[in-house]
Amino acid sequence: MRALVLICLSITLTSAFSQSYLKRWKTFDVQKYSFSIAVNDSTNSINGRAEIDVLFKKKSDVFMLDLKSVDTDDKGMFVTHVTVDAVTDVVWSHKNDLLVIQTNGVRKGDRHKYTISYFGVPADGLIIGNNMHGNRAFFGDNWPNRAHHWFPCIDHSSDKALVDWTIRAPNHYDVVANGKFIDRTVTGDHTYTHWSSTVPLAPKVMVAGIADFAVQESGKAGTVPVSTWVYQQDRDNGFAQYSIGPEVLSYFIGKIGEYPYEKLANVQSKTRFGGMENAGNIFYYEESTDPLRDVEGLFAHEIAHQWFGNSVTEIDWPHVWLSEGFATYLTDLYFEDKYGKARLKERMTNERESVIAFSKKRMVPVIDDATTDYMQLLNANSYQKGAWILHMLRREVGDDIFFKGIQTYYMTYRDSNASSDDLRQVFETLSGKNLKSFFKQWLYIPGHPRLKHTFKNDSGRVIIEIQQIQKKAFKFPLDIKLVFEGGKSEVRKLNISKKKGSFKIATSHPVIRIELDPDVRVLWEPVFN
Template sequence: MRRIFFVLLLLPALFTMPAFAQVPGAQIDVKHYTFDIKLNDADNNIEGKATVSVRFLNGAEGFSLDLVKKNAEGKGMLVSAVTENGKPVKFTQDDEQLKINTRAYKGNTRDYTISYSGIPADGLIISTNAFGHRTFFGDNWPNRAHNWLPCVDNIADKATVDFIVTAPDHYQVVSNGLQTEEKQLDGKLKLTHWVEAVALPTKVMVIGVAEFAVDRPGDVNGIPVFTYVFPESKEVGFKSYAVAKNILPYFIKNVGPYSYEKLANVQSKTIFGGMENASAIFYFEESVKSPDIEELMAHEIAHQWFGDGASEKSFGHLWLSEGFATYMTNLYLENKYGADTLKTRLIGQRKKVLDFEKGRLTPVVDTAVKTKFMQLLNANSYEKGGWVLHMLRRKLGDDVFWKGVRNYYSKYQGSNANTDDLRRVMEQTSGKDLKPFFTQWLRNAGHPNLAVSWKYNEKDGYITINVTQNQAYVYNLPLEVSVDGQLLTVPVKEKSTTARFRVKAKPADVKVDPNINLLASFEEKR
């Protein structure tokens, strides 16, 4: 996703951590959800019926789903019934969870239907757009789905999903997967059924319900690409969003097959700049006019591979989603516009990292954050994560780097990975020990601050380059220095390093890190 900080400031600071699944000690693995949702124009109440297919990982006398209960302000969901095969099942509901009392054996797969209703406290944004028209948009990241859907609201649990939406018939509905049914009902209502056959985490399971103008700018490798915009934005939106069909082939070619049945790009009311919902990406309302729409779309489309297809195991490894999307955007733009575009972007992204670290010093892999996941939407997860991938690319070379990326995606497509999983794939691909590299750049806070000086000796024709690491942690890194166009590499491994190189003449032009390949700050001295 892309950040919009002025919006995030309006959000509650705390997003509580729901029940875990597919982690040590988990009781269940959800295999499939069917969410039958009824919307109306009279008020913000929704009626829901969720059928959840559960596989028991251990014998149990019951299990829990995440669901926010109706509170004193009248926001939240109230469960009226739970059934299995039409028979009532006992349950209790507390502030954050629905506890279902049922006896099951290890390996059992059972279906439970939960009937509920209420006004979503969050997660499903019910509001009006800039043109005064009512809209409904799912906005679940990081774990806000359980404000309106009974689920295991954790990225470690992936499941297939159906959304069956009944709403006034002046609305169109977009969701994950493919639309399999749309039919008129009595009372000026319409039922729309979407089916997603690829397992997803709840963070990217959504519906968008609004009055839309819909376009199909093209297909890519048999994958239909759609545009959904508000009718008043039709002229500008159809034109600006059409760039998606040119972005998709780049990632298919370089990373691997696209996982989903279609790609829809949707003008929405998301609180983020863009939200990478699987096969149905939501963009902020003014995105149709944004001069940066190509960059934004490249970022969100890259997430279809990194974050959606191959998801992080926990939010402490968010850089596997946001860092990858940031750098894949850089690579797409480099491929289209040239190496200078990449350098310019890397300079700006390096500055963001250095500025961020002036106020907060934490490692990229930030497992200390247990609940307030919004604070992970920072320069560590995005720009520094992207920079680490850039330095890894330079360390391994383009061919090995891309092969490693493809191997990583192929192995974890449809499942979850952490930072060590990526490291092991890259080690197997390259034949190199990458643990020191991953440790210093991802598990250590801060960055190298290098004091660089040089001196030329006319007698022997050598230039002596001195490098001092001013920070406490000592990095092992290659520092490139250009001397009159001759590229030299200083292997910096100690607190102080001295290297001598023969040059053709007294240097007239010395540049430190001329190709923008090192995440560091520099103090250059003569």
């Protein structure tokens, strides 16, 4: 996800909800969601029918789903009917955003299909309203846990299931959704459009988009079809702007491995973010079709998410750097390979400045268990510092192991979930190194090295003093560029591990200047007083 404008929502995960999710995760596993959603042009109310196929991991008297209750503004969902296995009515209750269904004592290994009929005006999640041209449109916008505002689900990033969409809409609309296109049936003034996924998805990236689209088949990346969906008024500019899609997708297939989804649709939308990486159909901000906008980095970031964030999904929200840090650094790699190493150095320098600036506002670790407003996790720690951790890991293990590690991590956790420890273990296995201290200091300790340095020439050598002035010392390699009289220079590597260190280097000429980290390989901040 690339944040353009973040609308700060009060999305708070209470301890009760957290306990509820953990209990549910241990008790049942949704195998597939089948959603039938009807929209109209006269009201913002939707009619929904959800068929939920669930496998019970152990005995349970209830099956619980997240679904927004009706609020004081009459927004939210009204449940009208619940059945099990298509025939039997069941007892249920819906309050406090939780739909609790009585199971009559299912046992471990039982599998049932619950059908829930409901209607209402979404308070969030499904964005309904006029687009930039004044035309009505509907766009799912679920991140982080807003899916339950318009369909019942277990609304957590790590709970994955297949999803099937049937959208009923007035027949002037086109519909794009996750998965493979199945069919489109016209009935009077309405159409029924059917899409279906063949791989499990997290609710945060289960969406449909409904608008008066102009659609173009942009090409293929290998065998993967790539399409463009833009507003009719933006047809020509949008097709041109979005034409980069197949090139970017091809790059990441070559860099990471097989693309995880049936197709890639790049979609102009009303998402609140600059881009939202919905699985197989990415939603970009409305103005992204403007030819004056440079969208190459945005496309690279969101397409990279299809592997990391979507297919390999963080096990829980504090590990969101595994999504955003990966997408940020893979974008850096895209620019490095396409435009050269100087472009990578430029990007890493800018990202380092973002991390330093953020640390002045909030001194928190990358893995931040204390923050429960998930929107607050969309910060420079998750994006730019996450990218920097991967950049430094690349140096720690070397390019060959690093890129093999990225591919192995993807193949190991494809279509499932992973933690930061899972990533560490992949790289430890491949490199033969103990990386616990590396991951601990960069992920769990707030801040970064803040360095003061001095040097002096002394009888055929230069003495360099390096001082870490942050609270806790970091351990890292630091390149030093020695610049001599006459303009010649050389680079030496120092191993920094203490709060203050003195390094003596033999030289044949007096040093007139030193530069720390000339190739931009370490996340650090210079201190000058």
